[in-house]
Amino acid sequence: MDYSKRMLPYIDEINNKILTPMCNLFLSENDSVHLILFTDHPTLEISQQIRQKKELDNLTYYFNLLYPISEKSDFLSGLQYANTYISTLDIYRHKKLLIISDGIITESLDIERKKTSLNYFIKNLLHEGVEISFFEFPEPEDANIISLDGKIMQLGKINEGMSKRKIKRLWKKRQITSFDNGCSTYINYKPFLRKQKNIITTKTHEKDDIIKSSLGILDVTVKENQGLRSRDMILTVKIKNNGNCKKLFELTQILVDGENVLHENVFAKIGKRQNKIIKAKIKMNEGLNLGKQEVEAKLVFSNNYRTSPQTVKFSAVFMPGKNIPYTIGKIVQVVFMIILALLILAVIIYFAIIKPSEKTSVK
Numbered sequence: 001m002d003y004s005k006r007m008l009p010y011i012d013e014i015n016n017k018i019l020t021p022m023c024n025l026f027l028s029e030n031d032s033v034h035l036i037l038f039t040d041h042p043t044l045e046i047s048q049q050i051r052q053k054k055e056l057d058n059l060t061y062y063f064n065l066l067y068p069i070s071e072k073s074d075f076l077s078g079l080q081y082a083n084t085y086i087s088t089l090d091i092y093r094h095k096k097l098l099i100i101s102d103g104i105i106t107e108s109l110d111i112e113r114k115k116t117s118l119n120y121f122i123k124n125l126l127h128e129g130v131e132i133s134f135f136e137f138p139e140p141e142d143a144n145i146i147s148l149d150g151k152i153m154q155l156g157k158i159n160e161g162m163s164k165r166k167i168k169r170l171w172k173k174r175q176i177t178s179f180d181n182g183c184s185t186y187i188n189y190k191p192f193l194r195k196q197k198n199i200i201t202t203k204t205h206e207k208d209d210i211i212k213s214s215l216g217i218l219d220v221t222v223k224e225n226q227g228l229r230s231r232d233m234i235l236t237v238k239i240k241n242n243g244n245c246k247k248l249f250e251l252t253q254i255l256v257d258g259e260n261v262l263h264e265n266v267f268a269k270i271g272k273r274q275n276k277i278i279k280a281k282i283k284m285n286e287g288l289n290l291g292k293q294e295v296e297a298k299l300v301f302s303n304n305y306r307t308s309p310q311t312v313k314f315s316a317v318f319m320p321g322k323n324i325p326y327t328i329g330k331i332v333q334v335v336f337m338i339i340l341a342l343l344i345l346a347v348i349i350y351f352a353i354i355k356p357s358e359k360t361s362v363k
Contacts, residue, residue, distance in 0.1 A: 002101035003037040003066075004073035010137050010204075011067060014100060017204060018135055019063040021211040022098070023056040025308050032093075033059065036085065038078025039070035040107065044085065072106045075189060076114055076121075083121045086130060094304040095130045096215065102137040103190030104145075111187060115148045118192060126198050133200045133214040134193045144185040148192045156183025200244075212242040212308065218249070220299055220307045226316035231284040232263075233316070237299065238277050241270035253300035254282055261285065261297075284318070292317045 001007075007014070027033060027050055035046035045066075050056060086095060105114065125132060139145055145154035152171050155164045158181055162170075170176045179185055194201050202214045211217065219240035226233070235254070241247060248269045254262040263281035270276045284295075298311045 001035065001037055001066075001099075002073050002075070002078075002104075003039050003043075003068045004070050004104075004106070005068050006073070006102055006104065006140055007068045007100075007137065013137075013204060015060075015063050017210055018098070018100060020060050021209070022215070023060050025211055025217055026215050026306050027056055027059075028306070028310055029053065032089075034085070036078060036082055037066075038073060038075060038081070040072040040074050040077075042078045042081035044081075073101070073104060074107045075101060075103075075105050076107070076117055079118065079121045083124055086125065086128070091128075095128075097125060097130050097132045099132065099134045099193075100137075101134075102139050103188045103193070104139055105187040105189060106184075109146070109185065109187060111146070111148060111150055114187065114189075115192065118148070118189060122193075122196060122199070131200075132196075132198070133202065134190075135202050135204055135210065135214070136190050136193075137204055139186070139188055139190075140184075142183055144179045144181070144183050145188045146185065147188050147190075153188055153191075155179075156181055209242065213244060215306070216243055216303070217306045217308050218242065218301065220309070220312060222312045222314050224314055226314050228319060229316040230319055231286070231288060233282055233284070235280045235282050235297075235314075236277060237280055237312075238275060239268060239270060240275045241273065244272055246271045246274075249305060250302040251278065251280060251299060252302050253298075254280060255298040255300060256285065256295060259285055288318060290318050290320060 001014070029050055029052065032049045033046060034044070034048075037043045037045050046059070046062070048055070048059070082097060086097070089095065122132070139154070142156045143154065144152070144156055147153050152168045155167060156179075158164060158167070167176070167179075190201075193199050200214045202210045204210060212219070219242065221238045222235060226235075237251075239249065241249070246269065248267060251262065251266040251268070253260045261282045261284055263283055266278050266280050268276050268278050292315060294313065294315050296311050296313050299307050301307070
């Protein structure tokens with residue numbers, strides 16, 4: 001996270017739209033959270049494993065105490081530090097890197113060197129399987145902003161009589177190499193990150209839940225009252241894809257009291273901001289008491305997709321034997337297969353025996 005004072009006007013927005021929802025919606029027990037603050041040099045502010053849910057509240061309180069006051073920010077040094085730090089973590093753990101910044105580098109204007117270095121560190125992180133999300137905030141208004149490709153993105157107030165259009169033209173021809181209009185000149189790396197196909201960039205002024213869309217959090221709902229059921233039952237789940245593209249999701253586990261009760265994996269291809277209903281065959285534990293029971297289950301998807309809420313609750317009256325709708329469905333399926341087999345057999349008999357015999361009798 002950028003810890004320069006330019007971020008101070010947005011600190012409440014950072015807490016309310018990014019950090020607090022991240023704790024409430026994404027992080028769960030056994031996750032680890034690491035906070036790296038970068039000014040003109042990076043600092044590891046937090047490195048903590050979540051063992052109990054109440055620790056997430058403590059994190060939220062701590063985030064509210066952060067007040068950026070530094071004059072400078074060097075994203076390159078922060079990214080290099082993150083790259084080195086992540087390489088020391090468990091290679092088998094899934095990792096997400098969240099970048100919170102206005103995209104401004106206040107250090108030297110050596111554009112080519114910075115562009116080459118950023119390319120190297122970004123590609124290295126992606127190669128290691130790190131998922132990167134960039135939450136971009138507005139850059140300062142009264143400043144000269146140059147992108148990493150050398151283009152002038154923004155000019156502060158002009159004092160020397162030349163129009164902004166003319167200055168941009170002279171800059172492009174390299175007839176001027178610096179600005180003298182009383183405004184600070186910065187490099188902006190936001191366009192560079194936007195062009196990276198594997199990086200999710202999010203504009204924080206969007207009204208949607210930016211944490212759900214950028215971190216791949218799925219909304220899941222189940223019917224609260226399941227009625228009469230056996231231990232072998234079908235759980236109907238409604239899933240909403242909050243992401244910005246169509247994806248294939250795989251439900252791999254349904255955990256009840258720490259045990260997987262899902263009979264077989266379920267796949268669902270869901271479009272951008274679309275809903276889909278899936279039917280998951282589950283087999284409840286033999287130790288489950290009969291009669292009315294309250295069940296709390298955690299749905300686990302591949303690729304570390306988290307769900308909101310993180311656990312679903314439903315009630316059912318469990319009875320001995322097979323679930324009636326499930327049994328009827330199986331019977332119908334068997335009857336249909338028998339009828340289909342008989343039809344195929346009849347066609348074979350007709351074309352192989354009856355029809356040739358008819359031709360012989362005609363002759």
